[in-house]
Amino acid sequence: SITRHYKFNVRLQNVTRLCHTKTILTVNGKFPGPRIIAREGDRLLIKVVNHVPNNVSFHWHGIRQLQSGWADGPSYVTQCPIQTGQTYVYNFTIVGQRGTLFWHSHISWLRATLYGPLIILPKHNVSYPFPKPHKEVPILFGEWWNADTEAVINQALQTGAGPNNSDAYTINGLPGPLYNCSANETFKLNVKPGKTYLLRLINAALNDDLFFRIQNHSLTIVEADAVYVKPFQTDTLLIAPGQTTNVLLKTNPNTNNTAFLMAASPYSTAASGTFDNTTIVGVLEYGKNPSISSFSNASLGLPFPILPLINATSFVANFTSTFRSLNTVKFPANKVPKTVQRRFFFTVGLGTNPCPKNQTCQGPNGTKFSASMNNISFSLPTTALLQSYFFGKSNGVYTTDFPSTPLVPFNYTGTPPNNTMVSNGTKLVVLPFNTTVEVVLQDTSILGAENHPLHLHGYNFFVIAQGSGNFDPKKDPARFNLVDPVERNTAGVPSGGWLAIRFQADNPGVWFMHCHFDVHLSWGLRMAWIVLDGDLPNQKLLPPPSDLPTC
Ligand code: C2O
Numbered sequence: 001s002i003t004r005h006y007k008f009n010v011r012l013q014n015v016t017r018l019c020h021t022k023t024i025l026t027v028n029g030k031f032p033g034p035r036i037i038a039r040e041g042d043r044l045l046i047k048v049v050n051h052v053p054n055n056v057s058f059h060w061h062g063i064r065q066l067q068s069g070w071a072d073g074p075s076y077v078t079q080c081p082i083q084t085g086q087t088y089v090y091n092f093t094i095v096g097q098r099g100t101l102f103w104h105s106h107i108s109w110l111r112a113t114l115y116g117p118l119i120i121l122p123k124h125n126v127s128y129p130f131p132k133p134h135k136e137v138p139i140l141f142g143e144w145w146n147a148d149t150e151a152v153i154n155q156a157l158q159t160g161a162g163p164n165n166s167d168a169y170t171i172n173g174l175p176g177p178l179y180n181c182s183a184n185e186t187f188k189l190n191v192k193p194g195k196t197y198l199l200r201l202i203n204a205a206l207n208d209d210l211f212f213r214i215q216n217h218s219l220t221i222v223e224a225d226a227v228y229v230k231p232f233q234t235d236t237l238l239i240a241p242g243q244t245t246n247v248l249l250k251t252n253p254n255t256n257n258t259a260f261l262m263a264a265s266p267y268s269t270a271a272s273g274t275f276d277n278t279t280i281v282g283v284l285e286y287g288k289n290p291s292i293s294s295f296s297n298a299s300l301g302l303p304f305p306i307l308p309l310i311n312a313t314s315f316v317a318n319f320t321s322t323f324r325s326l327n328t329v330k331f332p333a334n335k336v337p338k339t340v341q342r343r344f345f346f347t348v349g350l351g352t353n354p355c356p357k358n359q360t361c362q363g364p365n366g367t368k369f370s371a372s373m374n375n376i377s378f379s380l381p382t383t384a385l386l387q388s389y390f391f392g393k394s395n396g397v398y399t400t401d402f403p404s405t406p407l408v409p410f411n412y413t414g415t416p417p418n419n420t421m422v423s424n425g426t427k428l429v430v431l432p433f434n435t436t437v438e439v440v441l442q443d444t445s446i447l448g449a450e451n452h453p454l455h456l457h458g459y460n461f462f463v464i465a466q467g468s469g470n471f472d473p474k475k476d477p478a479r480f481n482l483v484d485p486v487e488r489n490t491a492g493v494p495s496g497g498w499l500a501i502r503f504q505a506d507n508p509g510v511w512f513m514h515c516h517f518d519v520h521l522s523w524g525l526r527m528a529w530i531v532l533d534g535d536l537p538n539q540k541l542l543p544p545p546s547d548l549p550t551c
């Protein structure tokens with residue numbers, strides 16, 4: 001293992017997409033941001049220097065941060081943001097993980113432009129559980145906004161309305177030919193016939209689950225969220241914000257000088273009529289002169305890959321429940337906790353807040369849009385939770401009474417209750433070191449059922465079951481998979497359904513759990529766990545680095 005040094009200069013940069021030039025926040029002037037590559041076991045030292053007017057912080061999404069919670073990055077959770085002119089060195093070691101992850105800014109909506117791949121190769125002399133691919137290609141899905149995303153979310157929070165949508169989806173920062181004035185900004189992957197490519201798919205979009213398909217090619221899924229899975233083939237896949245998926249693409253043996261479209265479109269059951277249902281395309285090119293019949297035609301004159309409908313919930317249920325851990329002799333899976341010490345039942349969904357006096361709000365019935373877990377919309381403090389916890393200064397910052405079940409149970413996926421109001425608070429759950437935890441996450445239909453990609457910091461969790469409708473505590477536990485469940489850091493709570501997860505609290509610190517749609521995150525669909533130190537030296541959170549930002 002070695003130590004790898006990266007420097008992230010956060011600076012403004014003019015970037016043009018859709019014939020619209022805009023000054024955006026970038027890392028080292030790049031959009032999307034630079035690729036971090038390391039090996040399992042390496043230490044990363046990433047020096048961030050903030051040259052922009054905004055406060056920033058960075059999250060290494062999916063990295064476990066064992067004992068190094070100070071490097072996790074969510075603003076006001078594990079650190080105060082890095083202010084203009086300040087520097088912070090993220091210092092962590094990659095333990096027991098290899099695969100595709102990504103990094104992104106973790107404050108407000110700055111992830112819109114501040115994101116990039118984080119690729120962890122296996123240790124030297126350790127191979128993949130599949131033949132070595134001819135090439136490895138990161139493919140990042142994102143969004144392009146002509147507007148300033150900070151203005152978009154700040155205005156939405158002020159008026160209580162739902163925020164606007166982006167102007168395009170992107171593949172590696174490029175919107176592609178289906179959008180106006182964008183044909184020259186098309187992602188192209190040039191391939192040779194008869195080879196295997198490893199595509200490292202990353203969904204960094206702010207607010208959209210995406211279907212993805214390549215015309216005339218099937219994909220073999222081999223890894224999810226940097227954990228190997230039992231390989232399976234599919235034409236179409238779904239990837240939620242915060243998820244990463246490695247797929248093998250076998251190119252056709254006898255194809256040359258031909259092109260195929262790849263396309264991604266959103267999955268959503270959101271009630272909002274203004275939802276962005278556009279499609280992003282890229283091109284898979286064989287040979288030097290792929291025959292694209294018409295560059296003036298939006299789909300380049302190529303056959304269009306047929307994607308599921310925007311609300312194809314049954315496709316999503318089938319697809320997401322296909323995942324299993326690989327669990328072979330050579331690549332054994334981590335063990336799912338067979339017994340559970342703490343059980344939780346959390347509702348996840350939307351709700352409303354009262355409109356402040358002397359203000360008109362544009363949310364439902366003149367209220368403000370909000371989102372909650374167990375009816376609590378989580379407020380971020382003005383200092384960082386981890387510091388408050390570590391230095392024993394929780395007073396006035398947070399409380400530890402986050403409810404383990406909804407205070408007033410209701411028919412979660414039935415007719416919505418009349419009262420949609422949520423309460424605000426900074427409530428956490430305290431877990432003794434090594435507690436085995438089960439959480440059933442129940443979507444609610446208050447203001448419309450929706451798929452919520454739930455992300456846990458500091459851990460992977462096992463997805464032991466999912467289902468539609470209300471979770472039934474008498475019947476559904478019989479369906480729990482305690483044999484080979486997939487291990488992930490982000491999983492969708494099904495629209496109008498539930499998801500059951502387990503994890504073992506073996507990493508001391510304060511760990512955020514939230515919906516990875518930035519709009520829901522901003523509305524309060526988030527909470528945090530405090531995991532206490534264990535008795536042994538390697539079970540304790542290490543003290544903070546001396547350059548940790550202050551608020
Ligand atoms: Cu990728 Cu808390 O997020």
